Each structure stands twice: as structure tokens, then as C-alpha cells.
Amino acid sequence: MKLDPVDAVVVGAGAGGGVVAYVLARAGFRVVLLERGREIPFGESGHDELRSQRTTVLGNAFGPDDGYYARQIRSPLTGRFYRVKPSEGAYNNVAACVGGGTASYGAMAWRFHPKDFQMLSSYGLVAGSTLADWPITYGDLEPYYERAEHEIGVSGKAGANPFEGPRKKGYPMPPLPYNQEAARLAAGARKLGWHPFPIPMAINSVERDGRAGCIACPHCVGFGCEVDAKNGTQNTVIPRAVKTGNCTLLTEAVAKEILTDAAGKAAGVAYYHQGRLQEQPARVVVVACSATETPRLLLNSKSKAHPSGLGNANDWVGRNLQGHAYSGAYGLFEDEIFDGTGPAARVALCDFNHGNKGIAGGAMLANEFIRLPYLFARSVRPPRMPRYGLEFKKYVRDNYKRSAGVKGPVQEMPLWDNRVEVDPKVTDHWGIPVAAITTRRHPRDAETGRFIAERAAEWLKASGARETWLQVANLNGTGGQHQAGTCRMGKDAKTSVTNPHGRLHGADNVYVADGSVLVTNGGFNPSLTIMALAFRTGERIVRDWRKA
Amino acid sequence: MPITRREAAAAVATFILPLEAQGPAEPPRLGFFTPNGAKLIEIIANILIPPDEFPGAGDAGAAYYIDKQMQGPYKDKLDMWRAGLFTFSSVVKHHYQGRSFLTLSPDEQKQFIDSIAQGSVPALRGIFDFIYDLTLQGYFGSPEHGGNWQRTSWKMLRIEDVMDGDGHAAHGGAVKGGAK
């Protein structure tokens, strides 16, 4: 059915989409925000480790549903595609719900380092990689970082990170205090002459906007917050957008394709809702489905004017999929440094994001989120330790509260062949071709990973760990919860998918506003950067498409 | 007097979830395993996480966890499970002159598990890893899923206070994240 036209359809109510819908609705645009998932209240997701968004062995509490979705993933062993469901690790899931990844994320709220925007000029060509500079600088994005920090709500200590780019304004809330583990690690880092500081978190350290401050529960990453102290788009910009009266949030609405007119301009979006195919005409279409689902939607939007998919005239859509080559170390301590306080991740340092000899980039290092019992038993064990039996049981029992982990989101070298395609032969519940994903990391990522893991072990030792061991990323596949890069923005239409404001080359009323547009993925968790870019893109859309 | 969050959670846990969260007084009914099938898994789970001052994984309900999940989220692994256990039984028979795993002595049972854990029978690697993972889930996960009776592992780790209540009480049933 063809619906009444609106000013803008935003597809995907995640980090980027939620922000754009808000900016447009506030400027008076009539907006329809389509989200394939639902709202997930805390009472429904709860604190169940085995179905959290981090440990999905019994399903993803924040979607998507195993019964409705699938992907084709190329096996690193056989080179052939195989079918994967959302709760399996290889799927590369983020989430499917109002808030997208931000409804259950760990809420680290990082600004990228200025050099992260200029990787090519900083390090030169890296063989085999499509490494490039962003078409914008840290300075261009700074006002939008500030806006995101204040609109979403970030707690932190301005000036505490000597490696951060210049900032005009402080954080709207003081940092969460160090827990026992963070205090110990901060002291250890200072001994080494490094520069520890409290992690900026999209978490209320104090009551704000009518929502509570964090009560330091032992869950956080992968869960909703029982007191709603964790700030995502689902409890900030999206409700504010709806409150303007200009934005309709439609859940369980699955976009099928972007419709185009004879001239190749977007005419609206076709989506499934309650078993019916609907057509929503709009002047502007914003795609914000995440770095794997956005290229899928664009590639599924074929027409005479766009025979190889929307924005894909030069075969760049879906290329350069990146994530992070997470690497780090674990350490065992004499005494119990675990004090049960969430979110546990509280201390970080940026001494190794750049300036590492022989290495392009690096990573921020932070202590880990709380490892719940199953995850601990499954993955935190020194190499000498058997994985079962009495000795193992005793190890788990004695060390659960005596261990700490430090790791970093190692910046990856983008690769042309790491890509999202669509497989017309394999479809989801609605008959829409699924994403087919091929990834393999650049060998340099493992080298950077090892370097970062060694620094992590050094940090743990200086903080009193009696035993440490490294965990270095392997080369098998990337993307995952920090997926980015598949609709690179750039000045040259031949080597990018959008212009520097997120506008699609080839269809000037289509914008991309999610992790897809990141040229490189920084040595940081990406959500604040995605939100800052979305504020910038939203503002630009208002400027370009405001009614006369 | 206002009650603390923990007290509130504990109250909820005691009143609403006495059975599921704290473990059954007697073993629940099996839906997928035969009694012997459950016995086999119990023995293996107790080899993987053996009893000491705290019950082993088998004693804490790992088989019941697996029984429940094989009828739920792991339904699509049924064929793999059946084929794996068939191979398991065949290999045991072949190695021990026609005897079944249940009739082996505890030492023989442990030796056999050790050998397959080391990968000496490649055909059993997949099923061993699967049973291993499910055993850890059943032992360390929330009791609401059928294992971790009496919150054994949480008591052992001394985290019962922070794990109690906390929304285990609050959520009911399967959650569908995607649209229908």
C-alpha cells in the first residue's frame, strides 16, 4: 500500500538513525523512523548471561530473532559460504531493536584520535590495504562530538587524557569513580610512566534528565540497565524525536528496498509491516541499518537507473568492512581485586593509539567489563591450565575474583576484499536476499595486536599480576559488533560511496548515517563517532532539504 | 525503612522463583533424554567439572540443562547430537570389547574422556566440544535454564549476592528481538 508522503524516512533506529531522526524532527521535518526490531524493556531482557547480547548461546535478547534472519558467511577454512543464524558468532551481529547496538552496548563513548582521521598521511601506503584519509578532520567533527556527549549523556573527565584532540567543552557529568581493579591498574600504569584516566562512558554517573545514576550492578555490557542509567538512542534522542510530534517510530518494520524514480532519485522505501508490503514515499531517505545491513539494503535496491544497486556504480558498496582486532592480556593477582561493581571497565589509556614504532595505528587499552561466570570459565584461562577436571574447577573457583583483563580495539587495515554482498539465492523470512560476508584480516593487524597485547601484559604486571598471558586476534574474519566502513565517505565518487556529508554518490536525496561511512575505524569503540557524524549529516540534510 | 536493592532482589527471588532459581527438590522430568542418556551426560559432566566441596556439573543438573535446551534453542543441533552420540557409543564399544560407556569403571570412563578431549578420536572432537560447552553453560549459567541447581557455581564463586534476583525473576519466556 502506498502511504502519504513524508519529508524523510530513516531506516534503522540505532546509533546513527536515532540521531538523524531527532535532528530532522526537531527542525520540523515529518519523519518516519523504521526499525525492524522492537523496544526491549529491561523486564524482558533481564540479567541472563546466556541470552545477553554478548554471550548469545541461548539467543540474542536484543535481536535479531534466529527464526527470521540468516546470513551467508564465507568460511575461512573452506572458502565457501555457509548459512549462519543471528545468535552464532560468525553472523557478525550488532542488534535489532529500538536503540540498535546502543540498547545493550558497553557504553564506552570515545572520540577518535585526530590521527585516526588521517591514517594514510600519517603512515603512508600499507601494501594490500585501501587505507585512506577521511574527507573530514577531527576538527570538523569536534562540535558534533560535543553535541553527542551532551545530548546522549556522557560522563568523563575532560583533560585527563593527554592524547585526546582539543575539546571546547567538558563532559556533562563527572566520571564514574574507579573501582578496586581500576584503582590498582591506574597505579600500575603511572609506575610505567603511562597516562591512565577514567573511561568516558555514556552512563549517568549522577541522576540526569529524570533518569537515575548508575548503581554499579555487576552486569552492563550486553544487557539493558535496570535503572535506565545507561544512555543509548532508545532513551534519549529517539523519545525526544517522537515528542516533537514530527517523528513516527514504526517498529517491526523491515525495509526491503529503496524505491527510485525514472531519474534514479529515491522516491521512498518499501517495507514489510505486520505481514504487508508498504510503500512510504519521502523526499529524503536516510539509511542507518549498520555496516552490514546498510550495504545489503543498497545492493537490494536495484533499478534501471541503478542496475548494480543504489550508489554502487563503482562497486564500492559493501567493501572495506572493518571491525577491531581486539587483543590484550589477562592477569592473575594474589588478592581479590574483583569487587563486583559494574560496569567494571573504568580505566583506560591512549599511550599506544599512535606513535608505535613500525606499526600503523594501535589501540586504546582499557580494563575489561565484568566477565560473568560462564564467559570466565569458557575463555579466561592461562595456557598451562587444563580446560576441565578438578584442577580446572579449582582454578575457576580461586581466580574468578583474582583476575583482570586489559584489552584494546586494535585498529585494522581496511581491505577491498572484505565485503558485504547479497546472495539472491538465500533469503530471510520476508524473501529478501541476505547479506553474504567475506572477511579476512590484514597480516599487519595481528602484528599490531601482538604489540598491544604485550603492552597490556606489561600493564598488568606493573599492577601486581603474578601471572599474565596474551590474547592476540587471529586473521579469520572481522566486522562484528564494531562493524564499520562499508559505505566509505570521500570526495571522489570513484573511490567512495558517499560524499563528506554522508550523501550517496548517484542519488542526491539518499544519505547514509551509521557505521558504514567510517573510512577507518580508529583504535576506539565507534558509537560516539557514529553519533557525532549522524548529528553532522542530520544538520546537513536540514540545510539542503528544508522546504522553501 | 527503605529496603536496599539487594534486599528487594532477594525477596523477589525467594517468593517468585523458589523452584527455578534455586534448583528443584527432585530432578525434573526429562523431555529429550532417556534416563540412560541423561545418566551418560551426568557422568561426562562430572568428569568435566567433578564434585569436591561443591557438587560437580552432573550433580548440579547439567544433563537437565542440556535436556531442556535441546528442546529449545538447540533444536537445530539434534541431528548433530544424535550422530555424535552414536559415534561416541560405537567408539566406546570398539575400544572396550563391546561394553557401553555406562558399564565402564569410573577410571575407564575418565580415561576415555581424557583421550577424546585430547583429540585422539577426530570423529568425536565436535561432539566433545559441544558437550563441554553445554556443560559449562549448564553449570555456570542461570538456574532458570535447568542447570546450576541450588546456584552451586555462584555459591562456589561467592557471587550469589550480586547474581541473586537481578532480573532473572523479572523476565519471562523467550524473547524475540526481530520483527515477525
Ligand SMILES: Cc1cc2nc3c(=O)[nH]c(=O)nc-3n(C[C@H](O)[C@H](O)[C@H](O)COP(=O)(O)OP(=O)(O)OC[C@H]3O[C@@H](n4cnc5c(N)ncnc54)[C@H](O)[C@@H]3O)c2cc1C
Ligand atoms: C554488546 C555490545 C557492546 C558494545 N559496546 C560498545 C561500547 O562500549 N562502545 C561503543 O562505542 N560501541 C559499542 N558497541 C557497538 C555499537 O553499539 C555500534 O557501533 C553502534 O550501535 C552501531 O551503530 P549503527 O548506527 O551503525 O548501527 P546499529 O546501532 O546497529 O543500528 C542499526 C539499526 O537498524 C536496524 N535495521 C537494520 N536493517 C533494517 C531494515 N532492513 N529495516 C529496518 N531496520 C533495520 C537494526 O535493527 C538496528 O536497530 C557495542 C555493541 C554491542 C552489541
Ligand code: SF4
Ligand atoms: S553498571 Fe550501571 S549503567 Fe551499567 S547496567 Fe549496571 S547500573 Fe546500569
